[in-house]
Amino acid sequence: MQNFEYQNPVKILFGRGQIARLAEEISAAARILMTYGGGSIRQSGVYGQVRSALAGREVLEFGGIQPNPVYETLMRAVAVVREQRIDFLLAVGGGSVLDGTKFIAAAALFEGEPWDILKGAPLDAAVPLGCILTLPATGSEMNSVSVISRKDTAEKLLFASPHVYPRFSILDPEATFSLPQHQIANGIVDSFAHVLEQYMTYPVNSPLQDRIAEGILLTLIREGPKTLADPTDYDARANLMWCATLALNGLIACGVPQDWSTHMIGHEVTALYGLDHGETLAVIFPSALNARRESKHEKLLQYAERVWDIREGDPEQRIDRAIACTRQFFESLGERTRLADYHIGPEAADAVAARFEKRGWAGLGERQDVSPGLVRSILAACA
Amino acid sequence: MQNFEYQNPVKILFGRGQIARLAEEISAAARILMTYGGGSIRQSGVYGQVRSALAGREVLEFGGIQPNPVYETLMRAVAVVREQRIDFLLAVGGGSVLDGTKFIAAAALFEGEPWDILKGAPLDAAVPLGCILTLPATGSEMNSVSVISRKDTAEKLLFASPHVYPRFSILDPEATFSLPQHQIANGIVDSFAHVLEQYMTYPVNSPLQDRIAEGILLTLIREGPKTLADPTDYDARANLMWCATLALNGLIACGVPQDWSTHMIGHEVTALYGLDHGETLAVIFPSALNARRESKHEKLLQYAERVWDIREGDPEQRIDRAIACTRQFFESLGERTRLADYHIGPEAADAVAARFEKRGWAGLGERQDVSPGLVRSILAACA
Numbered sequence: 199m200q201n202f203e204y205q206n207p208v209k210i211l212f213g214r215g216q217i218a219r220l221a222e223e224i225s226a227a228a229r230i231l232m233t234y235g236g237g238s239i240r241q242s243g244v245y246g247q248v249r250s251a252l253a254g255r256e257v258l259e260f261g262g263i264q265p266n267p268v269y270e271t272l273m274r275a276v277a278v279v280r281e282q283r284i285d286f287l288l289a290v291g292g293g294s295v296l297d298g299t300k301f302i303a304a305a306a307l308f309e310g311e312p313w314d315i316l317k318g319a320p321l322d323a324a325v326p327l328g329c330i331l332t333l334p335a336t337g338s339e340m341n342s343v344s345v346i347s348r349k350d351t352a353e354k355l356l357f358a359s360p361h362v363y364p365r366f367s368i369l370d371p372e373a374t375f376s377l378p379q380h381q382i383a384n385g386i387v388d389s390f391a392h393v394l395e396q397y398m399t400y401p402v403n404s405p406l407q408d409r410i411a412e413g414i415l416l417t418l419i420r421e422g423p424k425t426l427a428d429p430t431d432y433d434a435r436a437n438l439m440w441c442a443t444l445a446l447n448g449l450i451a452c453g454v455p456q457d458w459s460t461h462m463i464g465h466e467v468t469a470l471y472g473l474d475h476g477e478t479l480a481v482i483f484p485s486a487l488n489a490r491r492e493s494k495h496e497k498l499l500q501y502a503e504r505v506w507d508i509r510e511g512d513p514e515q516r517i518d519r520a521i522a523c524t525r526q527f528f529e530s531l532g533e534r535t536r537l538a539d540y541h542i543g544p545e546a547a548d549a550v551a552a553r554f555e556k557r558g559w560a561g562l563g564e565r566q567d568v569s570p571g572l573v574r575s576i577l578a579a580c581a
Numbered sequence: 582m583q584n585f586e587y588q589n590p591v592k593i594l595f596g597r598g599q600i601a602r603l604a605e606e607i608s609a610a611a612r613i614l615m616t617y618g619g620g621s622i623r624q625s626g627v628y629g630q631v632r633s634a635l636a637g638r639e640v641l642e643f644g645g646i647q648p649n650p651v652y653e654t655l656m657r658a659v660a661v662v663r664e665q666r667i668d669f670l671l672a673v674g675g676g677s678v679l680d681g682t683k684f685i686a687a688a689a690l691f692e693g694e695p696w697d698i699l700k701g702a703p704l705d706a707a708v709p710l711g712c713i714l715t716l717p718a719t720g721s722e723m724n725s726v727s728v729i730s731r732k733d734t735a736e737k738l739l740f741a742s743p744h745v746y747p748r749f750s751i752l753d754p755e756a757t758f759s760l761p762q763h764q765i766a767n768g769i770v771d772s773f774a775h776v777l778e779q780y781m782t783y784p785v786n787s788p789l790q791d792r793i794a795e796g797i798l799l800t801l802i803r804e805g806p807k808t809l810a811d812p813t814d815y816d817a818r819a820n821l822m823w824c825a826t827l828a829l830n831g832l833i834a835c836g837v838p839q840d841w842s843t844h845m846i847g848h849e850v851t852a853l854y855g856l857d858h859g860e861t862l863a864v865i866f867p868s869a870l871n872a873r874r875e876s877k878h879e880k881l882l883q884y885a886e887r888v889w890d891i892r893e894g895d896p897e898q899r900i901d902r903a904i905a906c907t908r909q910f911f912e913s914l915g916e917r918t919r920l921a922d923y924h925i926g927p928e929a930a931d932a933v934a935a936r937f938e939k940r941g942w943a944g945l946g947e948r949q950d951v952s953p954g955l956v957r958s959i960l961a962a963c964a
Contacts, residue, residue, distance in 0.1 A: 199595075199596070199816055199819045199820065199823070200596070201595060201596025201597060201598075201599065202593075202595050202596065203592070203593065203594055203595070204592070204593040204595070205590070205591065205592035205593065206589070207588070207590040208588065209586070209587070209588035210585075210586065210587040210588065210835075211586055212582075212584060212585050212586070212587070212835070212836065213582070213583070213584025213585065213836075214584060215584075216584065403816040403820070404820070405799075405800045405803060405804065405820055406796055406797060406800045406820060406823055406824055406827065407823075409792070409793070409795070409796025409797075409799060409800060410792070410793050410796055412792070412796075413789055413792025413793050413795075413796055414789060414792075416788075416792060417788045417789045417792060420788060421788065433582055433786040436582045436836075437582065437786070437787070437788055437789060440582070440789055440790075440835070440836070441789055444789065449832075452593075452595070452823070453595065453596075453819075453823070
C-alpha cells in the first residue's frame with residue numbers, strides 16, 4: 199500500500215424526507231443564494247421542498263447553470279454574490295450545478311482573474327456552500343473537486359480545494375425519480391468510470407481498497423438496470439446514489455495509484471464535440487482498457503474474475519471478455535460506445551491529441567505513459 | 582436502505598514516516614499533554630519519534646493509562662490538564678490510551694461529576710486531541726466513541742460525542758511491528774467483530790454496505806494470519822490497520838441496522854472477570870450467532886457464501902459451517918473461544934444476565950430481542 203492522507207468533512211443526510219431538515223444546517227442569519235440549472239427542480243417538486251424548508255429565510259436565486267457549467271454564466275453569479283453580500287451558497291441540482299457553485303464560492307472571494315483558479319492558483323477561502331443533490335453521478339456532493347468549462351476557448355478544466363467541500367449534502371433518492379433515463383444512464387457510467395480510474399491500474403497490495411472498488415462496480419451492475427427499469431424503485435435508486443457518492447469521495451483512492459486519463463480525454467471530447475460527460479466515458483473506456491491491456495494486465499484479470507465472474511480461457515481471452523462485458527454493460531444502459539454513433543469522424547483522434555500536445559503534457563495515467571500518440575490510437579479505436 | 586446521517590472529520594495520515602509530520606498538525610502555540618500507557622512506546626521507538634517530531638514544543642507527559650482505561654487514573658490526568666492549562670492532548674498508543682484520552686478531553690471541560698458523561702450527560706466541548714496509533718483494533722482513531730471502566734463499581738461503559746473526534750490520527754504500520762502477537766490477534770478479532778455487529782443483522786437492501794463489510798472480513802481472514810506469521814510484513818500490517826479503522830468509522834453502519842449485543846455482553850465479562858476485550862468477543866460471538874440463527878438467518882447464509890465460500894448443504898448446515906469457520910478463524914489466531922479456557926464456570930451466565938436485569942435493559946441487539954434470559958443462554962453455551 200502507498201502512503202496516503204485522507205480527510206473528508208462533508209456531512210451526508212441521506213434518505214426520504216431529509217430536505218425538510220435543510221434549515222437546521224444553515225445559520226439562521228445567513229443570506230442564501232440558491233443556485234440551480236433549468237426547470238427540472240420545479241417539475242420534480244424539489245424546488246418547492248427547498249423553499250418550504252427555508253421559509254422565513256433570506257433566499258435569493260440564481261438559475262440557468264448549464265450542464266458542463268460555463269465560466270461566463272458563473273461569473274454573473276459571482277457578481278450577485280458580491281453585490282448582495284451572500285454568505286451561503288445552496289446548490290440544488292446535479293454535478294454541474296454543484297461544480298458551478300463550488301467555482302462561484304471560490305471566485306467570489308478570489309482576488310484577481312478567477313479563471314486562474316482553474317490553472318492552479320491557490321485558494322485562501324470560499325463562501326460556504328451546501329448541496330441538495332438531484333442526480334447521482336459525479337460524486338461532487340462529497341468531494342472538493344469542480345470541473346468548469348469555458349466557451350471562448352473551448353476548455354474544460356478542473357480545480358480542487360478543501361475550501362469547497364460542501365458543508366452538507368442532502369441525498370434524497372426520491373428527488374431523482376423524475377430524471378430523464380439517459381441522465382441516470384450517464385450517472386451509472388460516470389460512477390463506474392470513477393471506480394475504474396482508481397482501481398484499474400497496477401497492484402500495490404491493497405486488498406481492502408480493491409474489495410470496496412469491486413463492491414461499487416458489482417452494485418452498479420446489479421442496481422443500474424433495476425433503477426432504469428423502475429425509476430421509482432426507492433432502494434435501487436438509493437443504492438445507485440450511495441455508489442455514486444462513494445465512487446469519488448476519496449475513500450477508494452487511499453493508498454493506491456490513480457489513472458484518470460480516460461476522464462482527461464473525455465473532457466476534451468466534450469469541449470470539442472459537446473458530448474455529455476458520461477457519453478464520452480462510455481465511448482472511451484473500452485478502447486482505453488484495450489489499448490493499455492499490458493500495463494493493466496493483472497488488474498484486468500482480477501476485474502474479469504471478481505466483477506464479471508470470468509474464470510475460463512487464457513489470460514488474453516479473459517481480458518477480451520471483461521472489456522466486452524464493460525462495453526455491453528454501458529450499451530445495456532442505452533449508452534452508445536462509438537464515436538461514429540455521434541457522427542464524429544476519425545479526425546477527432548488528431549484533434550484531441552493535438553490539444554494535449556499543445557499544452558505540452560507528456561503523459562497521462564498511473565504511469566504517465568499515456569502520450570498524445572497513445573491518446574490518438576485510443577480515440578482512433580473508438581471510431 | 583434506512584435513512585442515515587454520516588460525517589467523519591478525522592484526518593488520517595497513513596504510512597511509513599508519517600510521525601515525522603506530527604508538528605504540522607498541532608498549533609505551534611499549543612501546550613501539549615502526551616498520554617500513553619506502559620513502556621511499550623519506548624521499546625518500539627515511537628516515543629523517540631514523537632519527542633523528536635515535537636522538539637522545541639511545550640510537551641508534558643501522562644503515562645500509565647491501563648488497558649480498559651479506568652476512571653480513577655484518567656481523573657488524575659484531568660487534574661493535570663486543568664492545572665497546567667493544557668490545550669492539546671496527544672494520545673500515543675492503542676484504543677485504550679485513545680479512549681482514555683477522549684474521556685480526559687471531555688472531562689477536563691465538563692462542569693459537574695465527569696462520570697455522568699458515561700451516563701449520557703451532554704457535552705458542550707472537549708480539549709482538542711490527536712492520535713498516534715500503535716495498535717490496530719478498536720477503530721477509535723477515526724470515531725467519536727470511548728469506552729471507560731470504573732474500578733469501584735466494576736462498570737465498563739461508553740460515551741460518544743463529535744467533540745472527541747481526533748483532529749488527526751497518524752497510522753504508521755511500522756509503529757506496530759513490535760507488538761505482542763496476542764494483542765495483534767485481539768485486534769483482528771475486535772475488527773472482525775465490529776464488522777459483524779454492523780453486518781450480521783437482517784437484510785435492508787443495502788448491497789454496497791454489505792460488500793464493503795464483506796471486503797473487510799475477507800481481508801482480515803487473508804491478512805490476519807500473514808501479519809501474525811511475519812510481524813514485519815509491512816503490507817500485511819498496513820492492510821490490517823486500514824481494516825481496523827474502516828471497521829468502525831461509521832461507514833459500514835450507514836443505512837443499516839446494528840446489533841452490538843456481543844460487545845455489550847463482552848464489556849460485562851471484562852468488567853467482572855478481566856478478560857481482554859478481544860478475548861470476550863472470540864468467546865461470545867460464535868455462541869451468539871448460533872443462539873440467534875433464526876433472526877439472523879438470511880445474513881448468516883450470505884456470510885457463509887460470500888465470506889467462507891460455503892455453497893453446499895442445506896441452509897442450517899451452511900450456517901453451522903459458517904459459525905464453525907468463525908470459531909476456527911479466531912482459534913487459528915491463537916484465541917481461546919470457551920469460558921472454561923479462562924477457568925470461568927457456568928455461574929458467569931447468571932452473573933452477567935443479572936447485571937443487565939439490574940440496569941433494567943429489556944433488550945439488546947438489532948431487534949431489541951436479546952433479553953437477559955437470552956444473554957444467559959448465550960453465555961451458558963460459551964462454557
